[in-house]
Structures are given as structure tokens and as C-alpha cells.
Amino acid sequence: MRIFKDNQREIRVADSAGFCFGVRRAVEGLLSLVEENGDGDVFTYGPIIHNETVTGDFEKKGVRLVSEEEPLPVPGHGKKSFMAIRSHGITRDAKKKIEDAGFLISDLTCPFVSKIQTIVSEYSKKDYHIVITGDGHHPEVIGIKGWADPKSVSVVSCEEDISKIDLPKNTKLCVVSQTTFREDLFKKLVEMLIQKGYDTYAQNTICSATSLRQSEAGELSEWADVMLVIGGKNSSNSAKLFDICRERCERSFFLQGADDLKVSELHSIRCIGITAGASTPDKIIEEVFKKCQTT
Ligand code: SF4
Incomplete structure (x- = not known):
């Protein structure tokens, strides 16, 4: 964790802030x-x-x-x-x-996404019905779905979606996940499919970069008096990060860059936490970090 400390304040930047691999x-x-x-x-x-x-x-x-x-x-x-x-x-x-x-x-x-596309393609050729846990509108899921037989693929995001799956009992399933899906929910949905009696092959394809970023942001926002989340306005992972921080730190702010940071927000603030979404460049994080030191 990068830390700046003087008599007036301490600023901590999450290790996981910014670009993922x-x-x-x-x-x-x-x-x-x-x-x-x-x-x-x-x-x-x-x-x-x-x-x-x-x-x-x-x-x-x-x-x-x-x-x-x-x-x-x-x-x-x-x-x-x-x-x-x-x-x-x-x-x-x-x-x-x-x-x-x-x-x-x-x-x-991303090689982690390519790996999912390969699994889907291979198992689809072996006549498995493909189940993808994730958001069906997200470009990653749309892309993954496009490597399966279009007649034999489902996207599920909740327990209700599983209850709607009604395939012949001898259908073999291959379950993969969007890289940013919640791990506990993935396990639960797989368990539900097994309970329904399907011969299920499940591969947990969730990427640890997202969960690590979220848990670090959660810890930092519990410590911070003001929490700054930096990200693009269309970035869904940054928006999710902001929600996590706001639940724990009332004074959380979403910024696209240092220009969005209001000096008045930092007046008399001792503990400032900074994190950033996966699409935020180091340069922008650095500018916000510097502005917090000089404000
Ligand atoms: S979050 Fe994980 S899977 Fe997605 S681009 Fe980053 S490293 Fe790849």
C-alpha cells in the first residue's frame, strides 16, 4: 500500500487500484x-x-x-x-x-477470457449445453456466448434463472463464469444445477483481480474519513467499487480525475483512501494522490 503521511493527514492508495493485468x-x-x-x-x-x-x-x-x-x-x-x-x-x-x-x-x-472462450468452444463441440453465469448484456458475456452452439447455450445471473432451465434430464452441462461474477453465487448456481439432476462439469473462471480490488477497497473505506474512487463514467467495475466504498464510508466520492476533486471536501480530513477501477491509468491516480497531498 502506498502511503503519504504528515502532521495533518494520512493518504493510502490501494495496491490493487488501477489497471489489472x-x-x-x-x-x-x-x-x-x-x-x-x-x-x-x-x-x-x-x-x-x-x-x-x-x-x-x-x-x-x-x-x-x-x-x-x-x-x-x-x-x-x-x-x-x-x-x-x-x-x-x-x-x-x-x-x-x-x-x-x-x-x-x-x-x-485478456488470456483469462480467451481461456473461457476455448472451454466453451471445446465443450460445445462435445455436445454439452453451455451455461454462463454472468450479465447477459456485458460485452465479455456476449463474446463468450458467441463461441458456443447458439442453440445450446444459456446465461444465468440468479437462482430464478436456474429454476427456468428445463432441459432433457440426460443433458450434459458445462458451466463457466463471467470473470467478474460473485464466487459465492457461482458455487450456489452450480449446486442448484447438480441438484436438478444434470451431469454437470463446472469450471470456476472468475478472475481474482476483481475480488481482490473489491475487498481491498472495502477495508480501506472502513478506515478512511474520505474515500476517493477514480474511474471512467461508463466503467461498471468502478461503479461497483464506489457502491462498496459508500456502504462503508459516507463521504465517498467518484472522480474521473484530479479536476473533479473539490478542495472543500478534504478540509480538516485526516484519513483519505484512494482506489480506482481496472480502466484507470496510473497517471490519473498519481495526479489525485498529489492533489490530496497539496490541498
Ligand atoms: S479483470 Fe481479470 S479477466 Fe478481466 S481483464 Fe482484468 S485480468 Fe483479465
Whole structure:
């Protein structure tokens, strides 16, 4: 834990604040792609991460964003065209569509997510019905689902969803999870499927980076008089982090960067905790940390 201490206050920054392994890998991978292919066109399929400072910086370097809902642009004009896939991953069909259109793919899918896609693809080929525990609207889950047979895949997020599963009793199930799903709930839903009599193969694919970040934020916010959570406004993991902190520290604030920090909020405050979502760059955390020291 990074700590600043003087006569007036103590500031603690959570070790887990900021980029996780998969996000750092995606951002650094895109940066290398831009630097090594100066004369080629570089696109990202959806925003590379949910942080407008980072996506804005890439835009200034010439990286163009392709929305998943819109038709693909036409690559080429005599230059190589690269399409970077973000850490959440995409469906098999989307990947094929990008390749068929003539783009060179730079696959920056987090290896933990790729592993889930591989499990789903393999077990789907072995005629297992795939069950994904997670949020069916989240890009990661949409991507994972797209590696299964579309006729034999379900997404579940609660006990009620399990009660709705009504497959022939001899169906074999392969259960995987969104990387950010709650572990206790995953275990409970798997148990319910087993209780229903299905031959169930379950692989816990939850990533420890998220639970570690959340438990550290919880501990820090119990100590803090003011808790600062830094994240992009569209970042769901940052919003969840903020909820955890606010439950424990009434004076919790959500910031996108140091400019959002009001000096008046820190007046006479002794203990300040800082954490940040998985898509927050170190530079922004550092700016907030410095501002807290000088305010
Ligand atoms: S939270 Fe885990 S699975 Fe998701 S991008 Fe980060 S390291 Fe990968």
C-alpha cells in the first residue's frame, strides 16, 4: 500500500487500484501496434477500455473506433489495416467478419477470457449445453456466448434463472463464469444445477483481480474519513467499487480525475483512501494522490 503521511493527514492508495493485468496488456498492446505500424491504419472494435482519457489519447494518435453496432469500414487504400480486439473479447462470428473484411487482427483479448472462450468452444463441440453465469448484456458475456452452439447455450445471473432451465434430464452441462461474477453465487448456481439432476462439469473462471480490488477497497473505506474512487463514467467495475466504498464510508466520492476533486471536501480530513477501477491509468491516480497531498 502506498502511503503519504504528515502532521495533518494520512493518504493510502490501494495496491490493487488501477489497471489489472488484462487491461494493461490491451493498452500496451495497442500502443505498440500504433508505434510499430506508423503508416498503417489502426482501428479498435469498441473502445479499448472504458476510460475517456485513454481512448482520447489513442484518438489523437490516429486510432479509430469502430462501433460493434455499425457496418465495418472498408480497409486498405494501399495500406495495412489493423483491428485491435479489446480485453473483453468478441464472438467467433465477429472475429471472422473482421478477418473476411480484410483487416489484420491484433487480438488483445485478456488470456483469462480467451481461456473461457476455448472451454466453451471445446465443450460445445462435445455436445454439452453451455451455461454462463454472468450479465447477459456485458460485452465479455456476449463474446463468450458467441463461441458456443447458439442453440445450446444459456446465461444465468440468479437462482430464478436456474429454476427456468428445463432441459432433457440426460443433458450434459458445462458451466463457466463471467470473470467478474460473485464466487459465492457461482458455487450456489452450480449446486442448484447438480441438484436438478444434470451431469454437470463446472469450471470456476472468475478472475481474482476483481475480488481482490473489491475487498481491498472495502477495508480501506472502513478506515478512511474520505474515500476517493477514480474511474471512467461508463466503467461498471468502478461503479461497483464506489457502491462498496459508500456502504462503508459516507463521504465517498467518484472522480474521473484530479479536476473533479473539490478542495472543500478534504478540509480538516485526516484519513483519505484512494482506489480506482481496472480502466484507470496510473497517471490519473498519481495526479489525485498529489492533489490530496497539496490541498
Ligand atoms: S479483470 Fe481479470 S479477466 Fe478481466 S481483464 Fe482484468 S485480468 Fe483479465
